Amino acid sequence: xxxxxxxxxxVFEQREExxxxxxxLWGAFADRLMKLIPENLHxxxxxxxxxxxxxxxxxxxxxxxEWLQSLVTxxxxxxxxxxxxxxxxxxxxxxxxxxDLKKKFRELEQAWQGLxxxxxxxxxYGVEVCYYATxxxxxxxxxxxxxxGPDPEVRDHGTMVFITNTIxxxxxEAWVQKVAxxxxxxxxxxxxxxxxxxxxxxxxxxxxxxxxxxxxHDELWRNAVKALNAGLExxxxxxxxxxxx
Numbered sequence: 001x002x003x004x005x006x007x008x009x010x011v012f013e014q015r016e017e018x019x020x021x022x023x024x025l026w027g028a029f030a031d032r033l034m035k036l037i038p039e040n041l042h043x044x045x046x047x048x049x050x051x052x053x054x055x056x057x058x059x060x061x062x063x064x065x066e067w068l069q070s071l072v073t074x075x076x077x078x079x080x081x082x083x084x085x086x087x088x089x090x091x092x093x094x095x096x097x098x099x100d101l102k103k104k105f106r107e108l109e110q111a112w113q114g115l116x117x118x119x120x121x122x123x124x125y126g127v128e129v130c131y132y133a134t135x136x137x138x139x140x141x142x143x144x145x146x147x148x149g150p151d152p153e154v155r156d157h158g159t160m161v162f163i164t165n166t167i168x169x170x171x172x173e174a175w176v177q178k179v180a181x182x183x184x185x186x187x188x189x190x191x192x193x194x195x196x197x198x199x200x201x202x203x204x205x206x207x208x209x210x211x212x213x214x215x216x217h218d219e220l221w222r223n224a225v226k227a228l229n230a231g232l233e234x235x236x237x238x239x240x241x242x243x244x245x
Contacts, residue, residue, distance in 0.1 A: 026065055026069070030063075030068055033112060034064050036113075038111055040104055040107070041094070041107075042094075067081070068133075071131055075169055075170060076133075076170065078168030078169060078224070078227075080130040080131060081131045081132075082128055083129050084125070084126065084128050084129075085101065085126050085128075085129065086126040101120065101127065101129075102127070105118050105120055106152045110152075114134060116131055116133060117132040117133075117173070118130070118132075119190045121190070130191065132173070134173060151186055151188040153200065154187065154188040154198050154199065157200065158186070158188065158198030158200045159198060159199055159200070159203055160196060160197070160198050161187075161197050161199050161203065161210065161240060161242075162196075162197040162210060162238075163194045164195045164197070164217065164237075165195055165221075165238060166225055167195060167221055168220075171220045171223075175216060176189045178209075179209045183202070183205040183206045183208065183209035184202075184205060185199055185201030185205055186200040186201055197210075207240070207242060210240065217237065218237040222237065
């Protein structure tokens with residue numbers, strides 16, 4: 001096959017065409033998510049955009065495609081996209097109380113069917129809402145049930161089985177999903193002074209799965225600690241309170 005010569009102009013034009021295709025694909029995906037935003041959140045996020053910030057008496061919108069891009073970038077780097085809310089913010093954003101805020105974001109998490117994990121963490125000043133991209137497949141069209149993934153009931157009513165730390169959010173999500181699959185029980189996690197793992201169902205099966213997967217946890221933890229470059233490599237990985245001595 002002969003070598004095909006290309007001018008700098010033709011390569012640039014191809015680059016522009018691919019960039020436009022990517023923009024169109026990403027925009028279409030954002031449009032589908034936007035249509036799933038519950039009506040009771042429309043004073044916070046509507047078809048005009050995503051995050052609505054009240055600044056200097058003006059409405060400022062962060063378009064959903066740009067917000068999603070930030071979400072993926074932050075999750076891949078081990079962080080999250082987050083917003084903080086104090087009591088005097090609630091009325092501005094259309095919430096009656098912090099309980100109302102938590103309820104509506106749980107509904108949004110379910111409406112988005114596992115593609116975005118949403119965690120609401122309590123703080124002295126109010127709450128912090130953290131968003132994480134997940135590896136759940138994009139099956140929004142034609143799917144009638146909520147997939148395995150974010151489970152508010154587990155986080156609210158489950159038994160705490162483990163508190164760990166440092167591991168990046170994507171790695172922690174993948175490890176917890178393995179625990180859930182191996183144990184056959186409902187298992188979830190959230191951030192609150194560490195990575196808190198809770199479960200509903202047979203705790204013996206959950207603890208058995210954690211024991212079998214602990215070496216994988218330890219490898220993830222050591223990699224995360226090493227990446228911090230804070231001289232903490234000699235520390236022992238976290239263990240559950242029930243761990244055999």
